Amino acid sequence: MTPLLKLTGITKTYPAVVANDGIDLAVLPGQIHAVLGENGAGKSTLMKIIYGVTEPDAGEVEWQGESVSIRSPAHARALGIGMVFQHFSLFETLTVAENIALAVPGRIVDLSRRIQDAAERYGLDVRPDARVQALSVGERQRVEILRCILQDPKLIIMDEPTSVLPPHSVAQLFDTLRALAGEGYGILFISHKLDEIQALCDSATVLRHGKVNGRTDPRTETPQSLARMMIGRDLPHANHATDISTGEERLGVFGLYHTPDDPFAAPLTGVSLTVRSGEIVGIAGVSGNGQDALARMLSGETVLPALQADCIQLDAEPVGHLGPANRRRRGLHFIPEERLGRGAVPAHALSENALLTGYDAGLAHGGFLDFGAMRRFAARTIEQFDVRCGGPGSAAQSLSGGNLQKFIVGREIELEPRVLFVSQPTWGVDVGAAAAIRQKLVDLRDQGVAVLVISEDLEELFEIADRLHVLFRGRLSLPVRATQTDVERVGLAMAGDFGQLERSHEPTTTPTEPDPSNEARLHG
């Protein structure tokens, strides 16, 4: 059978790195082919080349047996290559049908019928006249897939499609993909999740450092053997002290309600949790279930009215009405998921970025900046946290994601937090830096700091957290010991079914119930 797509010797060099180095790859019709590799292995660059976003420096691309040079995404689509993006490229203010119409010719009325037909056929349930803003992440992905299918592609590229889905939606997605493959579509499935690739794909190309490090049928491999192919060693694990903390309560949240300004964001309804000295509490859940609002409420970026100040307490004192600076003075440090533009000022040097949260810690005196102290602080952070960069004078935007995250984590740790609150600590960070960051969080816990982590990565949470909550549509589950539950139960909870999970909840670890009078006031 002629391969749909055949790549031979694809090479792409950027000023700093060789992103792709002599890559060969072939996808057959009806095949679900995995491209496996850790962050930075060259998967994204390869996809950009196939989709016409970037041109290779060398190598040949053959499409259905003929040599082609794919000049643009439009050209790729004309050939029959469709792409479902990892971060959706949908227009929030437009309807599903309008979004699809932007990519598919024809009248919107006719299109709606085609959308419904395709939706039924592949189990992609979604209403054509719904606005994307109001859709869940899973529904948005279905729109992306529909948009792709309705362009009549022969090959569909799925870029990390499961990273945004709760476990039960993953199964549904896989059914859809199998149905598509059954009709002769070729599917290129980009992922670094080994179990998924084993469950879904019938062939795999493993990338490492921009080169092909192996070709295999993943169904015949073990997760360990795939992992070794992908990262050259077994998956790293953080060292975890085993004793369960009985330290004093540092951070407490009691019956927190909040409706964000954004009319489509999930409102928080009665969120309660506590974090004690010497423990890591994890909050699992798919993004978009209120994580952003919760992070802003706890960090102080959004403040509560003074009347509700005691909904959030640090060391048993109400802080809900205080802004980020005042909470930081009381020992609560926050690391946001967006590094460039929120955790750091992109155009500023690292020494200036040290000042962002460190201005109270001796980097400024009497309202005037101490440039020497800023430089020394940044240099110390760079050294202690192994940040690869040119030095304290390097602009934040010149660092890779992993190194910038190490700097930001380092900066907050250097500032000696009593409570450290981290959102998505290892998003888009390479495996090495991710392991280092997790280890730092565990070390901090062992030193008696109270650590709260929001993460989409269940593996990560099971690795470092002592207790787990799940956040779903603004509701937070009761906490459970990480050792007394499993991925399945947490997965169910991420889809809204808290029952199985909360069964292993131990009342002794219950956060203090909100004062009933307080509750009444909030609702009244």
Added chain:
Amino acid sequence: MVRLEPRTEKSVAAPFVVTALAIALTLVAGSVLFLIYGKSPIAGFKAFFIEPLQSSYGIGEVLLKMGPLLLIAQGLAIGFRARIWNIGAEGQLILGAIAASMLAIQFDGSASPYLLPGMVLAAAAAGMAWAGIAAWLRTQFNANEILVTFMLSSVALQLLYYLVTGPLKDPMGFNFPQSITFSPAATFPILIENTRVNASLILAFIATLLAFVFMQRSLPGYKLIVGGLAPHAARYAGFSDKKAVWIALLIGGGAAGVAGAGEVAGPLGMLQRNISPGYGYAAIIVAFLGGLHPIGIVFSSALMALIYVGGDFARLSVGLPGAVTTIFQGLLLTFYLACAFLLNYRIRTTRPAPAAVSSSAEATP
């Protein structure tokens, strides 16, 4: 092959190159303009840029016009770096002029040494109050400060017209729309003999020093800059955006107000209908052309003052219309914005390669 690459580090030389390039391009475009008017570019440039500097009168006039431009632009640049767009300095200048004049008229004949400082303070307060309206509307009602400051300028002009034809009109002035002439204690002393350069220029340089310390060395200045560069980072750090709006607008309004006092208590010596040839708008250009940097603004304000004076010279000696001055101003800002591209991107020449257009930002997915 030529390609553009985003800069990862700030360049020291780029700001100078950018400004020089903008001026050079303006001169080229200016030559075309002179030719359209049937004038020799050489004669035109001589009238515009050389003749004013050949006489002490000309130099004096340049320094005289540099004062308000420098003062206002320093104030505006602080706001612009925080991305708070006060484009109503003209109105804030008018309010400052009115407040200073009211004191001068109220205490006419007084020889008190406190009168002039009092006028300056009143002018600063009035300018701040006028800009403060925009700050209040922005922080309380989220009203766009660009539109509000502009509209307030138009209102200020009408207020001025009302006052000089009514309450503040000189009763002995044959019904001319102007106030009485201020007494010596209510005017700035002359700095340089035989020119109109007065002590208000010193205020502009003091403002420059303060702006430098504030923006380059102080924590509040740093907070403003962070707010402009990365608003989410400012919120994360806990820097109040409302405070930033207030600080930026009050500083800009205060500086413009003082500039207004400098006009009525300086070359004009009275309140009248025309108190500014658009200093408040020209200062916007001055601020950008100076790279929003306190030192850069010293040079750009001198250049803009030269264009003002040169425009007058060119009208008289070569017969170029006054509109040429405005066109020059517009061209300067236009070319500056085009060239400012080089602050963030650098041009790299490379050997031809199949993938010549790419950016390093993509290298780390």
Added chain:
Amino acid sequence: MTETIVFIIAGTLAATVPLLFAAIGELVAEKSGMLNLGVEGMMATGAAAGFVAVTLTGSHAAGFATGAGAGALLSLVYAVLTTLFLANQVAAGLAIGILGLGVSAAIGKRYEGTTVDALPKLDFGPLSDLPLIGRAFFDHDIMVYAVIAAAIATGIVLTKTRLGLVIRAVGESPHSAHALGYPVIAIRAACVLFGGAMAGIGGAYLSTAYTPLWAEGMVAGRGWIVVALIVFGSWMIGRIAFGAYLFGAVSLLELSIQGLGVNVPSQLLSASPYLITIIVLAVISRNPALIRLNSPMSLGESFRASR
């Protein structure tokens, strides 16, 4: 009293023409994500160029065409600055605003204070002869009706057609539109040029029909009111048109009050459009959810395709 009402209605319809033409153009530009604050300069340039064209050719059609061309040419400077040189949109708008005022003064210098024949009024036959209604609604030049047609057409294009869908998509997320293969820069530039042309037509109407004479500074802040109108109308053409007619009426009220001999300082009346703008702006803007829902999400942001 009825006389005054007829005068106000007829006058409002005419006074609104320049505002609404420019507002239609600015709306389309903003819908694509381009905040062009240089409307004042584009209107002034259109007014001067249109006036000169009518003086030289005697043709109003030539005047509007020249005005549109001049406005578009100036907006091209803005488009180049913001799309190719990635200049800050606020600063670029101010730059062409100043440039436009200078250019218009230079173009019009020789014609300062001269007049041209006003645009002739349409004859609706018996309709024009109706008492009161005839003079209020059917005693106008063609542009009074053309601007209404233009507003309706723009509304339909923006909400009901594929072209409008693409413009809105670019205005929401230029990066996503680029990923789908749409030429974002060309679309944004085209929207800006349309905005410039419409502002130029609005300016030309001022100088060749509304007050058929050229005087430097005759646009008198209308360009800024147009920018404010877009916010008032929450980027919806119907509301913008409503706001434009309201402002047309305010400027007429000013004349009427003076005509009625009410004792108010003339300066207060002159300042009233600006004061009203500020107040309405504050009232409309105080609801952040409304602004967030309706304003184009990428408004004011520059776009650079990454490769």
